[in-house]
Amino acid sequence: MASISSLPKDVVLECLARASKHDHPNLSLVSTTFRSLVSSSELYAAGLLLGRTEHCLYVCIHVYPEPSPRWYTLRPTRAGDTKLVSIPSSPSDLPSNSSVVTIGSEIFIIGGSINGEKTSSLLALDCRSHTWRRLPSMRMARGESVACLIDGKIHVIGEGLGLEERHALCRVSEIVVFEGSMYGMAGRTKCFAYHAEDGSCDVHVPDPDGLSVWDHSYCAIGNVMYSCDYTGELRWYDREDDEWRDVKFQRPLRRPRLPRQFKLSDCGGNLVILWTESFNVISCSEITCERRNRNEIWGAVKSSNVVLTADFYNSSVDILHCQVVTI
Template sequence: MASSGDDSPPETTTSTQLIPSLPDDVALNCLARVPRHHHPNLSLVSKTFRSLPKSPLLYTTRSLLSATETILYVAIRIPPSTGARWFTLLHRASTNSNLLVPIPSCPSPSLVGSAYVAVGSEIYVIGGSIKDVPSSNVWCLDCKLHTWRRVGNMRVGREFAAAGVIDGWIYVIGGCVVDNWARAINWAERFDLKAQRWEAVASPGVEVREKWMHASAVMGGRVYAMADRNGVVYEPKGKEWGVPEKRLDLGWRGRACVIEDVLYCYDYLGKIRGYDPKERVWREVRGVESLPKFLCGATMANRGGRLAVLWEGKAGSGGCRKMEIWGAEIEVERRGEGEIWGKIQWSGAVFTVPNESAIVNCLAATV
């Protein structure tokens, strides 16, 4: 006997609203204020929320509400791979701790000696060598969606180049051999972030052209590129090249960062110091004596005005020996007559990796 319409099960309707009791624009306004470290849990609330952390609209709203955050991203070389794997620093509210969690790595994982710059919510991986051959490839990480895309190639292949961002341009210096005219005119070049294209930058004389750069920074509208024996400084506004102060070169070790036009790094004694380019003097950062001495394997980044430091430490013994990645975040300020003081906000182990691993770089992106 055929059933009547009254016997049919009622139709179920699925609400596509973010929060059923609120209009979507109001709900989005609320959800955009949720801190980034809660997004993994947010995606578990419902099917509607599942794709929300990957929504460009969410990040547009966060920007309009000034609810963006500065998030740390870290590249680590983990054997047997010669390339870098990528992680982001996540705050775990339940234990009030911080840990590195993996994200998709660069599609060209074998790059060695790349240059890195962060521009807003994006991180650019520039050049690097593949099987000892310098590459002109450039990759860009979208830190909002954790996706990678190819960017137009540089004019020449580079490894261990210096890079910095000024007024919508990425400047890349060195990292290539200047053994012929074609390479010499491209020893330095710049990338137009808006037009997404490269162009040459008139470079200085051969006497200051070095192939490999061990550090770089942007201070006072200038790009500083420190080479193995000396360095150069370029001011895009006046298109002028110069030589950095000798005092700056002598005190610079490891991956440095700039906060309010002061360069921070660690010195040959493993202490954190800050360099003021106006006063041309290095000063030790006081108040952080509980941190270890950074003789090697440390890198720094400006995380929203605070000094983020990552370093390598050992864990375990014998055949089970591992390496721990440790981190700290320091609030820095100037006091008195040029003194620099730091207040440690947190410090602790954030990841454990196989021995012989190495921190490649860390950068901060705004999402």
């Protein structure tokens, strides 16, 4: 350890930048110096220069009968698959029904409820060192809201803000940022689009397949919006024809078995689907997508395996949030 400490700071930063980001939380335990470097903007800049940034998936899961949810990160194993690993520093009083947004290497947890009571708390998880910090509370307690980041600003939509009453919509269940606008899925069949540039808002029907928006999860990759329903059907939105089209596969995609227990996310340009294989088992598939012509997008399954098995007797799992952090 003394020999490493005696190296010039730039050399130590380059060594740390070459290490896998999954090892940074453990490296931060080596010494206070390493902890400071791991969470520094200098290490992030060194990683950018070396082209060593990574996309890391973080998932908030409530494993019942535990009293509160916990955050997990998806890590590769020696066997060549992936597993969800619990972040040991998760607060014991982490709110449920909160909204989350990612800025840089941090995940912000906004509001929610603790023991059934709405909270105005703000928490931040530093994904480089897996440390938490409490921020000044909001002026208003908010539960069951959703949040997103547009042009460097956090937008929170939901309980207590009045926007839903203005447009006669029910609770917002999911939100997607697509081409600079915020699309909120609300009620059973409605989707509102909020355009931050001019403050205008309009209502759409997001997916004409007969299912409610509660039966879908959405994400955007580049200029393409994707939708996945509880049967595992994957679609993409063709803006030119104003039509949802199926993503085509040469081999069948593994299907979720339980409704409303799945999340769709963008991870470094690939689609990631998390779903409950059974009441206490979560599986994950990573899918690459390729646009072969104007009307066709083809998907290929890069990996698919069980990533979490709850070990409590008579337990069940609830997938709450899925965030991708670039570190």
